[in-house]
Amino acid sequence: MAVVSSETVPVVTETDVVTVRRRVREAAAKLGFSLVDQTKVVTAASELARNTLLYGGGGVMELSTLNGPRVGLRLMFEDKGPGIPDIQLALRDGFTTGSGLGLGLGGAKRLVNEFEVVSRVGEGTKITIVRWK
Ligand SMILES: Nc1ncnc2c1ncn2[C@@H]1O[C@H](COP(=O)(O)OP(=O)(O)OP(=O)(O)O)[C@@H](O)[C@H]1O
Ligand SMILES: [Mg+2]
Numbered sequence: 001m002a003v004v005s006s007e008t009v010p011v012v013t014e015t016d017v018v019t020v021r022r023r024v025r026e027a028a029a030k031l032g033f034s035l036v037d038q039t040k041v042v043t044a045a046s047e048l049a050r051n052t053l054l055y056g057g058g059g060v061m062e063l064s065t066l067n068g069p070r071v072g073l074r075l076m077f078e079d080k081g082p083g084i085p086d087i088q089l090a091l092r093d094g095f096t097t098g099s100g101l102g103l104g105l106g107g108a109k110r111l112v113n114e115f116e117v118v119s120r121v122g123e124g125t126k127i128t129i130v131r132w133k
Helices: 014-028 033-053 087-091 106-109
Strands: 004-010 059-067 073-080 114-120 124-132
Touching: 004 014, 004 073, 004 106, 014 033, 014 059, 014 073, 033 073, 033 087, 033 106, 033 124, 087 106, 087 114, 106 114
Parallel strands: none
Antiparallel strands: 004 059, 059 073, 073 124, 114 124
């Protein structure tokens, strides 16, 4: 698996979430993703960016284009917030510590091909997703 290109987008304000959505859409389109697949990865990115902002206190998204043998988009969301004490519980539909519906993480997971959460309480959270073309 080769990383062809990589860029970092800040996720610190509501406006940054809009930028995340736009950049992910552009990158997916450039890779030749179908409109449906573009929307899937944009929706997943939007949920994760929102969590980074809301629960992580802000952070960054690293967007990478993958090539060889398969073409795909890898998105990594990282924050230095409070961390997630119980990842299995956080992934459960309906679980929220905020005022959301608790559907973001589980929903994002179902929209992509690879989904990894690394989180340490008091240190932060890193969520990596991959959607293959
Ligand atoms: N980056 C993060 N840092 C700390 N906790 C997080 C982070 N992302 C998610 N969580 C925790 O996981 C829970 C579930 O997240 P999820 O996105 O599924 O639901 P939500 O954000 O509460 O609601 P929704 O996304 O449906 O609006 C959150 O309520 C929060 O407690
Ligand atoms: Mg959420």
